[in-house]
Amino acid sequence: MKTLKELHPNRIFLAIAVIFIVVGTLIGQMYDRSAKKHMNSVRIYHRVNYSYSQKQGRMSLPQTLTQLKPRTKVHIDFDVRGKPGELLYVKTVYAPVKVYADGKLIYEYGDPKTRPSFMKDPACSVNTVSLPFDGEHKTIHIHMTYWSLKGRSHLTLKPCAVGNQGEVMRYISQNYSFSRGISIFFLITGVILVFFAFFFLNDIAPVKRIFYSGLLIALAGLWQYCMNDLSIYISQSVNGLYLLSFSSMFMLMIPMTKFVSVQLGNRKDKLLPFVTICNEVSFIAAMVLQFAGFVDFATSFYFFIIEEAMSLVLVAVIMGYHTMRNHHNDDRTFFMSTLTLSVFMILSIIRRLTGSTSDTMFVLMGFYLFVVILIIFLQSLWKNMMIQKEKAMALENEMSQLENAIEAQKHHNELLIAHAEEVREQRHDLRHHLVALAQMVDQKNFLGIKKYVEDMKASMPMNNAVTYCDNQIINALLSYYVEKGRKSHIEMDILTQIPAHNPHISDNNLSVIVGNMIENAIEACNKQESGEKKIILRAKVQGNMLIFTMDNTFNGEVRKRDGHFVSSKVADGSRIGIGLSSVESIAHKYHGEAEFHGEGHIFKSSVYLEM
Structure with a gap:
């Protein structure tokens, strides 16, 4: 789900x-x-007799009476015909009310005790009350007394309706x-x-x-x-x-x-x-x-x-x-x-x-x-x-890869400097070695000469730096990831031919491509619970195209959403993988393509760019 x-x-x-x-x-x-369907399901009583403040007559509801003093009594009278089980629908708009049927109180609403003290007038109420019909088609006289509001000078009167429970409910619902x-x-x-x-x-x-x-x-x-x-x-x-x-x-x-x-x-x-x-x-x-x-x-x-x-x-x-x-x-x-x-x-x-x-x-x-x-x-x-967020994440990924490239270049330079220092020291000591050898020649001590030369060879600095390609930045980055992969017991097989200078492709973009591809491959290998862990990377120039291919082992589970690979850094797969998306984006920028797919437990990547 x-x-x-x-x-x-x-x-x-x-x-x-x-x-x-x-x-x-x-x-x-x-x-x-x-x-x-239910237009005539209840009987609505619009015409009523009224009386208040020495005024009386007939009126049609709904009606709004104005210029009333607070708590002015307003009396409403009308007759209803019905049968046992029927209800009277009553709505009052912020006004207390009492309802009488044939002179008997059957409903009361608005008592100050039933509401908080900070409410001058009661809230609107919609309710029903049973009518005391005791036979078919009996007529009951309804008398209603309203008290006008304290908060305003007008009173709104709504018509009453008569019907059974279902009819009244449908009337309100409609x-x-x-x-x-x-x-x-x-x-x-x-x-x-x-x-x-x-x-x-x-x-x-x-x-x-x-x-x-x-x-x-x-x-x-x-x-x-x-x-x-x-x-x-x-x-x-x-x-x-x-x-x-x-x-x-x-x-x-x-x-x-x-x-x-x-x-x-x-x-x-x-x-x-x-x-x-x-x-x-x-x-x-x-x-x-x-x-x-x-x-x-x-x-x-x-x-x-x-x-x-x-x-x-x-x-x-x-x-x-x-x-x-x-x-x-x-x-x-x-x-x-x-x-x-x-x-x-x-x-x-x-x-x-x-x-x-x-x-x-x-x-x-x-x-x-x-x-x-x-x-x-x-x-x-x-x-x-979402577009801006993806751009920001892509930029963050690019900066991360560039930081890795800088760190790799820094490490590579430190190795070169250390090697150069050892060579300088060896050159400084060379004169003393030559004097010692000359003396042994004069003494015809050939065994001593042989042993002395072997000791010199053993003490000479070894150049452990591996050259993967002519591009120094990419070479340093490859060295960095090869060392990282071997520390994770991953077999690294790297063979690349990347020119030292690419006039149309920036070293930054090459770093993002190489860094993302190998970094994702190392992560995939680290997720394997068993089996061989191996990464094979190849890069070569063919015509005017620079082509990268890489095969790496993985656990065989390819997770995609909406056609995109999801990030392995999020367990629920809720985020699109930015690394491979960045590689695709750079490939398209240089009129190329990038393809990624899994075959069994081998994940295959191929990227080509126009140089």
């Missing part, structure tokens, strides 16, 4: 985008079919399952992206952008999930959902502005810090005011919906400005996503101000499109990051 790091990043983000579109379409179709499904998908996607960023544990800009975008998507999903009527009805944890819903909504612009700050990088913008600080201060102020019991989240909401819309517009303006100024593709994509979300947020505000609707479907649609565009943006971002 593949680990997260083994998965191709482009496929991850593309899969998320495709899943987003497919799931959104499926949820939409399910919602549409459910709405058509109106709220779509937005709840999307919110859950937002939550999952956001958490995946945040986990993805933490998993790689890199403090670099692309990973920060993935983290902030994931946090933004997760907060949007949490906001929509917690304010969803179906979620409220299922969980009944109204106070917790209330606090989570508003706090996540109030935080939305913080990761957004952080994302933009990372996106701009060194391109400083004077307006962005102001937008960031305003949103952070507003969030902190809202939290303090709510938990101190001064201003409820439900009241602060109207400020935040305006502030966040303005912040989105400013962010879109900032990104638009930098897009036109710098012509960055990443800026252009993110500008389109923020502009899309800004338009839908403004449309939502206009609909609220005109009284067309009080839901957040426009915001949800905006976020849906925003997330799709953002995921496409992240896919491009991650692809570029």
Whole structure:
């Protein structure tokens, strides 16, 4: 089974985008079919009698009453017909309520004892209560008493519905399952992206952008999930959902502005810090005011919906400005996503101000499109990051091989210097040897002469340096790796013909090729648990081509991913091998090719370059 790091990043983000579109379409179709199938499954009571503050009459729900003093009693009356086992669906928007059936109290919500002391008004509630039908088609008179809010001067009244448990559940689902499904998908996607960023544990800009975008998507999903009527009805944890819903909504612009700050990088913008600080201060102020019991989240909401819309517009303006100024593709994509979300947020505000609707479907649609565009943006971002990371690793590998070449050359030079010093000392002593030999000649001491000459031969310095090729740098590098291989009990068979000077191929690139090939071969031999360990390297000039071939023993296991050899330095095979990739890259640079494959327990390498 593949680990997260083994998965191709482009496929991850593309899969998320495709899943987003497919799931959104499926949820939409399910919602549409459910709405058509169960449109008349419950009986909804829109027309009711009302009375409050010496006003009375008939009205149609939903309705919003304005300019009410705190805790003004609002009475609603209507008759319902039904049968035993049917329920009354009741939704109250931040207002305490009591429900009476034929004068008997059957439901009560909003008692201060049931909520934290810092909440002036109760949270939204969606619930059902059994109706006391004792026969078929009986009529029951429903009387409802609402108390207006302390935190604001208007009260929103929602229509009640009557039906059995299944019918009521379907009624709620047909109106709220779509937005709840999307919110859950937002939550999952956001958490995946945040986990993805933490998993790689890199403090670099692309990973920060993935983290902030994931946090933004997760907060949007949490906001929509917690304010969803179906979620409220299922969980009944109204106070917790209330606090989570508003706090996540109030935080939305913080990761957004952080994302933009990372996106701009060194391109400083004077307006962005102001937008960031305003949103952070507003969030902190809202939290303090709510938990101190001064201003409820439900009241602060109207400020935040305006502030966040303005912040989105400013962010879109900032990104638009930098897009036109710098012509960055990443800026252009993110500008389109923020502009899309800004338009839908403004449309939502206009609909609220005109009284067309009080839901957040426009915001949800905006976020849906925003997330799709953002995921496409992240896919491009991650692809570029992986390219830069591979280049950095290739450069690091090249530097490592060059350091090895320098160290090998240094060792080779030390041997030459030591040898030259011994030769100088021998030359200095030569006159004394000649005098001694002359005396023995005069004495005709031929046995002494023979012994003296043999002693001189034994004391003469031996030149142990092996010449593998005419190129001094490559020769030194080969000497270094041959010594390293023999220390690991590997049989080294080296025969190379590399010219001293290559006008078109730099010694640096030759060092990278030779170093990577032999280093990988030594590592492969060291992983063998049994059998012969051997490396055979050949290099020769043929026409205008420099050709390298190498056979080395190995354990017979070839590990590849997406057509590339994986690094033997990582046990789970989650990283592409940089050494052989560098060899391939250099070969292509000089109009050549590089081929690597295993045959049984022999790994074969061949590289040719145009000289």
